[in-house]
Amino acid sequence: MAPLFLDVSHTSHSRARTGVQRVVRALWRELGAEAVPVTFDPFGRAWRPIEPWEERNLRSGDAATGRGTHWPLRAQVRGRLRRLGGYTAPMGAPESAGVLVPEIFTAPTGRALPSLLAGRTGPRVALFHDALALQFPEFTPTATVARFPSYLRELLQFDGIAAVSEASRTTLVSYWKWLGVARTPPVVALPLGIDRPAATAASPAASVPTVLCVSTLEGRKNHAALLEACETLWAGGTRFQLRLIGLANRETGTATVGRIERLRAAGRKIRYDGPVTDPVLEQAYADCAFTIYPSVAEGFGLPVAESLLRGKPCLCRMDGALGEIARPGGCASIRLGAAADIATALHSLLTMPAELAALEDAARRRTFRTWSQYVAELRVWMKSLPDNA
Numbered sequence: 001m002a003p004l005f006l007d008v009s010h011t012s013h014s015r016a017r018t019g020v021q022r023v024v025r026a027l028w029r030e031l032g033a034e035a036v037p038v039t040f041d042p043f044g045r046a047w048r049p050i051e052p053w054e055e056r057n058l059r060s061g062d063a064a065t066g067r068g069t070h071w072p073l074r075a076q077v078r079g080r081l082r083r084l085g086g087y088t089a090p091m092g093a094p095e096s097a098g099v100l101v102p103e104i105f106t107a108p109t110g111r112a113l114p115s116l117l118a119g120r121t122g123p124r125v126a127l128f129h130d131a132l133a134l135q136f137p138e139f140t141p142t143a144t145v146a147r148f149p150s151y152l153r154e155l156l157q158f159d160g161i162a163a164v165s166e167a168s169r170t171t172l173v174s175y176w177k178w179l180g181v182a183r184t185p186p187v188v189a190l191p192l193g194i195d196r197p198a199a200t201a202a203s204p205a206a207s208v209p210t211v212l213c214v215s216t217l218e219g220r221k222n223h224a225a226l227l228e229a230c231e232t233l234w235a236g237g238t239r240f241q242l243r244l245i246g247l248a249n250r251e252t253g254t255a256t257v258g259r260i261e262r263l264r265a266a267g268r269k270i271r272y273d274g275p276v277t278d279p280v281l282e283q284a285y286a287d288c289a290f291t292i293y294p295s296v297a298e299g300f301g302l303p304v305a306e307s308l309l310r311g312k313p314c315l316c317r318m319d320g321a322l323g324e325i326a327r328p329g330g331c332a333s334i335r336l337g338a339a340a341d342i343a344t345a346l347h348s349l350l351t352m353p354a355e356l357a358a359l360e361d362a363a364r365r366r367t368f369r370t371w372s373q374y375v376a377e378l379r380v381w382m383k384s385l386p387d388n389a
Contacts, residue, residue: 002095002096002097002121002122003092003097004031004034004035004096004097004098004099004100004122005035005036005038005091005096005098005099005120006027006028006031006035006036006038006100006102007039007040007099007100007101007102007103007105007109007116008024008028008037008038008039008050008054008058008103009039009040009103009105009106009109010024010069010103010104010105010106011025011028011057011103012037012039012050012054012055012057013039013054013057013069013070014057014068014069014070015057015060016068016247016275017275017278018216018246018247019129019300019302020102020103020104022195022302023102023127023129023164023192024058024103025058026193026195026371027100027102027371027375028058029371030193030371030372030375031375034097036049036092037049037054037055038050038091039054040108040109040112041079041082042071042079042108043075043077043078043079043083044078044079044080044082044083044089045079045083045112046082046083046088046089047091047115047116048088048089048091049089049090049091049092051075053072053075091119095121096120096121096122097122097382098120098121098122098123098124098382099116099117099120099122099123099124100126100127100378100382101113101124101125101126101127101158102126102127103127104129104151105151105154107147107150110150110151110154113154113157114157117157122382123159123160123382123383123385123386124157124158124159124160125159125160125161125162125385126155126158126161126162127162127163127164128161128162128164128168128169128172128187129164129168129300130164130168130171130297130298130299130300130321131148131152131168131171131172131175132220132299133145133147133148134148134152134175135171136219136220136297139218139219139220139296140220140252141249141251142251152172152175152176153179155172155185156176156181156184156185159185159385159386160185160186160187160188160381160385161185161186161187161188162187162188162190162378163187163189163190164189164190164191164192164299164300164321165191165299165300165301165320165321165324166189166321166324167299167321167323167324168189168300168321169187169188169189172187173187186385188381190374190377190381191300191324191369192302192305192369192374193368193369193370193371193372193373193374193375194302194305194306194309194368194369194370194371195371196309196370197282197285197306197309197310198278198282200279200282200283200285200286201286202286202287203283203286203287206241206287208239208241208269209239209240209241209288209289209350210240210241210242210243210287210288210289211240211242211243211288211289211290211291211346211350212243212245212284212285212287212288212290212291212292212307212312213226213242213243213244213245213246213291213294214246214281214284214291214303214306214307215244215245215246215293215294215295215303216246216247216249216253217244217246217247217248217257218248218249218252218253219249219252219253220252220296220297221294221295222294222296223244223253223256223259223294224255224256224259225337225338225342226242226294226339226342227242227256227259227260227263227270229339229341229342229343229346230242230263230268230270230343231263231268232339232343233343233346233350234268238346238347238350238351239269240269240289240346240350241270241271242269242270242271243270243271243272243273243284244260244271244272244273245272245274245275245281245284246274246275247274248274257272260272285306285307286310288312289349289356290312290313290315290349290356290359291303291304291307291312291315292314292315292316292334292342292346293315293316294315294316294334294337294342295316295317295322295337296317296337297317297320297321297322298321298322299321301316301321301322301325301326304322304325304326304331305368308325308330308331308363308366309368310363311360311363311364312360312363313330313331313332313349313356313359313360313362313363314326314330314331314332314363315331315333315334315345315346315349316331316333316334317333317334317335317336317337318331328366329362329363329365329366330359330360330362330363330366331359331363332345332348332349332355332359333345
């Protein structure tokens with residue numbers, strides 16, 4: 001069977017486990033022998049199949065301290081020597097089942113994409129996660145904002161785009177229309193799969209309930225409003241612990257980390273674990289009373305779906321992609337995400353056991369597609385696209 005070329009250029013050089021990296025690892029795992037994972041080597045300036053050390057990064061379950069990429073010195077030297085010697089790693093026959101690019105690719109990778117796409121038969125497809133860098137530039141690192149218009153134009157060279165939600169699909173189509181692009185590839189909304197939870201027993205009941213927030217600490221995730229809301233409730237005598245899990249963005253999350261440290265010093269019940277391994281994350285879900293995801297906007301909203309799949313209600317916004325996940329049940333609204341809205345929603349679930357129990361029941365009834373189902377649907381759609389050969 002002809003292989004599907006899977007671009008893992010970023011994830012194979014990072015041990016981060018934030019949203020996009022988790023999607024890439026799930027696709028790589030689920031496709032198995034059907035896929036040939038490839039990377040663009042910026043030192044060799046060429047595409048090649050990944051090497052064993054890069055595969056170890058894909059398999060890693062470590063809790064990374066950053067989402068950036070890392071290339072060992074020996075890999076940098078080897079790449080440069082290959083380039084200077086004119087050596088190109090074999091990529092196999094051009095016959096393929098297509099090319100799948102699930103990452104938000106960088107400028108060097110984007111410039112190199114034509115050499116990967118032009119040399120392969122089968123449909124060339126990219127996943128589209130979101131355009132939040134342009135929708136909310138005030139919450140986004142400046143380099144990402146500057147890069148994003150080029151990235152959205154580069155998506156036009158694919159045969160099809162699989163958006164992770166209807167909201168993301170609409171955003172991309174509307175952006176291209178605003179640009180006046182006459183001919184665009186088809187864009188389909190195909191919500192992501194979700195990893196099945198491991199069986200985890202909850203720890204003995206704590207004296208106060210824990211509210212869990214799983215999210216990268218960055219401006220768009222709205223932790224500032226969450227912490228303000230919690231401080232209001234703590235000052236008013238509401239008893240609970242806030243537990244936060246996730247990487248802190250150095251450019252837009254530093255203020256949040258500082259605020260957490262000040263609240264802890266003041267004696268508030270708040271815990272920040274940073275990034276954690278999957279077993280620790282599963283235990284955190286098992287131990288919490290419910291979760292909260294205060295993000296202003298998302299392309300999909302993986303932590304909301306993961307919370308519901310584990311039978312844990314979630315407080316979140318009900319619009320955009322988050323609304324697509326939340327409205328069928330198990331979630332309560334934080335309205336527009338202002339501190340007062342969050343405080344009201346938190347207080348309600350912390351003080352009204354019947355309301356929380358009803359949401360728990362609704363959450364347990366929710367179902368989500370597995371990664372196996374997602375990949376099957378994606379492959380069927382890819383086969384429906386015109387062959388570029």
